[in-house]
Amino acid sequence: MTMLSATEVTPIPTSWVGPIRVSGNAVDDEVRVPLATYETPLWPSVGRGARISRLVEGGIQVTVVDERMTRSVILTATNAAQAHAAAQRIRERQDELAAAVSAQSSYARLLEVHSEIVGNLLFIRFAFATGDASGHNMVTNAADALIALVRSWESGLEYGSISGNYCSDKKATAVNGILGRGRSAVADILIPRELVEQQLRTTAARMCDLVVRKNLVGSTIAGALRSGNAHYANMLLAFYLATGQDAANIVEGSQGITYAENRDGDLYFSCQLPHLIVGTVGNGKHLTGVEAALERLGCREPREPGENARRLAGLIAATVLCGELSLLAAQTNPGELMRAHVQLERAQKEQA
Amino acid sequence: MTMLSATEVTPIPTSWVGPIRVSGNAVDDEVRVPLATYETPLWPSVGRGARISRLVEGGIQVTVVDERMTRSVILTATNAAQAHAAAQRIRERQDELAAAVSAQSSYARLLEVHSEIVGNLLFIRFAFATGDASGHNMVTNAADALIALVRSWESGLEYGSISGNYCSDKKATAVNGILGRGRSAVADILIPRELVEQQLRTTAARMCDLVVRKNLVGSTIAGALRSGNAHYANMLLAFYLATGQDAANIVEGSQGITYAENRDGDLYFSCQLPHLIVGTVGNGKHLTGVEAALERLGCREPREPGENARRLAGLIAATVLCGELSLLAAQTNPGELMRAHVQLERAQKEQA
Amino acid sequence: MTMLSATEVTPIPTSWVGPIRVSGNAVDDEVRVPLATYETPLWPSVGRGARISRLVEGGIQVTVVDERMTRSVILTATNAAQAHAAAQRIRERQDELAAAVSAQSSYARLLEVHSEIVGNLLFIRFAFATGDASGHNMVTNAADALIALVRSWESGLEYGSISGNYCSDKKATAVNGILGRGRSAVADILIPRELVEQQLRTTAARMCDLVVRKNLVGSTIAGALRSGNAHYANMLLAFYLATGQDAANIVEGSQGITYAENRDGDLYFSCQLPHLIVGTVGNGKHLTGVEAALERLGCREPREPGENARRLAGLIAATVLCGELSLLAAQTNPGELMRAHVQLERAQKEQA
């Protein structure tokens, strides 16, 4: 094909940071994590959080709350009444839909069907379990089959689109957090006052003020959507690239809420990550470096389908917390952020 | 430092796609573009758009509309009246602020100051010209100086945060599109009916229906924010990685609107990219592969400050249009998306 | 009580407009509707739509898609793991919750429980059937009982709030449309080309262009949320006030999407109203004028619980369509909106 020149690679600087101490319902381990990024100050920033995790009993606790992958389709009717009749029929015959999905794939399993009608347009959002895969292609394939099945019922519906943006893939939306997409995790930690002061050079009170003013109020006036954090996107990008994930999914991954409480001087600190679109098998995971990274993370073990991916999600959530904690602490002190950048760049130049 | 293991690299598969024919106020050229991604079906998808660009007089026209980089800070007052008095003072003495910025940096130039008051919190959003750099560090540095200057006026304000999330960096928000952040570009093309049918296997009418139903209506019910497109994030990620950009900025980059018109069977097709956070110098741009890529793109020429980065933004916008056009065309036909993926994966396995 | 002076009334100008011809799954009738508003140009505007409804076979078809009322509460845990354990328990014991609701009220019935965890905060959103009432107080009462029940399980949860803003009442949010709140209706009509030209002085093509450019693209760049219409709020306010509804609920009512298609010159026109918070009994409905209005609308008949309120929702949806259709048609013609206002004000002054 003339338009594709021979394939090369772009090398992204990568470091294994940690180890991070992680507990909870998906991981109980002390693990180094790989971060591939041009923004190398991220390494010591996450590293500081990792160090704290090792100094606290149980480290960072991660709770994986849900998992699913979605695809929404558009079917067009003559009018809303016809679309509504079709939606009801789909609800009533959901078992048939589930059977069609299971017949087609040994991994995909239909979990939920959600519909919305706009005029004569019927949007149907299918949610699937997809095992250890992130599931992008699996759900597209399943949705193709489901469209054909629904249309075979002679419901008068026409094909609108295989993707109706109500999925939503690689877009910041509200639906993903409310109805679910990807693995949903919450990471939290309770940091004793002394560690807050010594390791983070701040106090629980100042951290809580900053979380409210910047992450909640600031995000609100910025017109953010279901989101209130400092920089989840940075950690997600670096972790996704290093483990062969489709890193365009950091768009929805970037949404989530950092919440903190001052508990008599100790700092309760948490990161909510409602849509981590990650897998340990599937597209991009067969590359040599990627496989090695997943193995080193302990995410290619013989386990029940889904467990490796859950472990991966747990490690990512803990990593995000490390980086979020560290940056916010720096921002409680005037000038610290810039000083840290300058020092780091100087150190790197001296190394080079 | 014990927590950082020796640096390695993560190699991202990369292909130079095109050339794309681009015209407009930032580029007039025929250029191959580098796409670094694990999602290799993106290459032929963008390639199809590139082919069409070469078949149309003038190709894809890109209009760069604005450019600026921003940082918002939080200062705290006793109450709203005091915050308002300070905000007025800042407006009145904006020249002093501008002078302080210019004294500190030879590239940064203060363009605009925007403030918002929530209770006793004063959010100030500074916008700067940053030459050919994306400007992340430049604006942090400038904001540090501006905080110090404003506080020296004895306005009773205390330091709140160097970043108040009203910037907004790597978050999907409304403020970036409305007040501006990064380079803002619109790419468009008018594709004759025959090309729509032969190259895209669809019609202008079906493309326009899909754009309205999926990108506009579907995004709206998904609860998207200032956004209506199919997959800008994919092209941005690949281009950003290949050229040393901070790819976490695809989060805000992913917002934008695809708009199409059926002009008597010809297809007018456009992509609006209000916040491309890109630079041709600065952090990440000194790496060997990155420098070579920027040079090959013609973005390291001796030009007026900002011109190289504008050219880069123009090429990115054109690339996004190529991929958006191609995917949407595929989605007008039932099953085509999945078939294309399957064929491609088969071809790649055969090559391997 | 010294701070309350004797009660008086504010008289809002009111007119019965129509009749509107309505069909569908909630109404099949020709009905005049009351509009209480200071913005009296609304009357002839809705009146024009009503006239068209009478000229089209079947008139405006309204499909009521769903109905429910919601209240979200906040319970606080020690950490996310504890909150997650509690959320799982609530899911498993949903039958107990449903029984508690039914024991307390003869109308309220628990339909759905949805939870979300942010750090150690557990948000639980309860959805109820509430018969013919809008249900504000019914769901608060039920939620009080449910909090007590859940806390009696010794799950370690503390009271956070009886309302967690995830309900969401009188706020524009995404959750109401996605998970449902109030009665959800879609109104649509197919208007023959001649009527479009004669009655609306426009064409289907121009209407569709306007709907896309203004309601979809314009709303998107404005940063609207799950919304794309011209002025639903106007019709809702006037109808709500005239029928004793809590008109602050026009906030969420104002969200919805107008969608149109050009069908060979005929105009398919639809209004989606996902959250009409309305009732025919309950607070405000006992006032003399309000009762008379509801009776005249045929919404106080002896019917199954919910049917009167569904009829009311259907009439409101049809009324919204009338006003939306008329204003958009006016806006397709330069200057028409202003001319209409000026003429109307002149006419009213002459009458006075």
Place this chain on the structure above:
Amino acid sequence: MTMLSATEVTPIPTSWVGPIRVSGNAVDDEVRVPLATYETPLWPSVGRGARISRLVEGGIQVTVVDERMTRSVILTATNAAQAHAAAQRIRERQDELAAAVSAQSSYARLLEVHSEIVGNLLFIRFAFATGDASGHNMVTNAADALIALVRSWESGLEYGSISGNYCSDKKATAVNGILGRGRSAVADILIPRELVEQQLRTTAARMCDLVVRKNLVGSTIAGALRSGNAHYANMLLAFYLATGQDAANIVEGSQGITYAENRDGDLYFSCQLPHLIVGTVGNGKHLTGVEAALERLGCREPREPGENARRLAGLIAATVLCGELSLLAAQTNPGELMRAHVQLERAQKEQA
């Protein structure tokens, strides 16, 4: 006209609540305020806040931050390049636009022009000073003239719409708060610990927790937009109706942020109201009851244009704070909200 039956009125129960003690840059007075609503528990709720305002030195301080009214239009070009050229021309010739506005109206004055391009669509958002009027019609009239003027420059632009939803009128959007629309006010108060305990039966710590968890975190997960409050819409509706305002504007009025701080046990409490669309003259203000209400509020005095409306906005902001404070305090105590409703309804029945 056959479709309009003779005009009647809908009487809305109304009470004058207060007086509220208000200070700041728009009001310095102790004023009773009229609230027209079916939700009569609002009266004692606002009354409680009013009582507190009278017990605190200076009462509620209101800072009016900005004022303007807006209208956005759509003009269509051939492509983005042409739209951009036109936008630049409009910026360069803004003085001509301002002159055209001033020539046409003695009150309207052009303040700002903001444009955004989507494909070949040019959205232009005009902001005007409108004296004491809310200005809906004034800005429509001005925008008509501006469209004609711009098109007379032979810029190749066609009429798209007199309103492009980027205004945005009666819709919840981000643009209104960021670029401004209506009068923007912040109300705040510092309540000593004893008053918090005695009058509000709560503590500053519990109020701050609730504000963060419900108004900020809860609103965020609900997918709210630039908004975090409990029930601004209730107070706005009641005040708007009683003073002849277009109450459909509570939709955007409902957006705003309640922010609180625990200052050593004293409660700093604030309400931000970025878009109060209110006037003391113009449509709806000539009705007998309305005029009397505005006079009693002291908003029909001979003052500089805009001052009466600013006073009105200030009184509304203070009233919103009263109601917000009172409801939130009630929600800090389990069961209090429901008990208050029940007691009040019983009291009203006994009175009746």
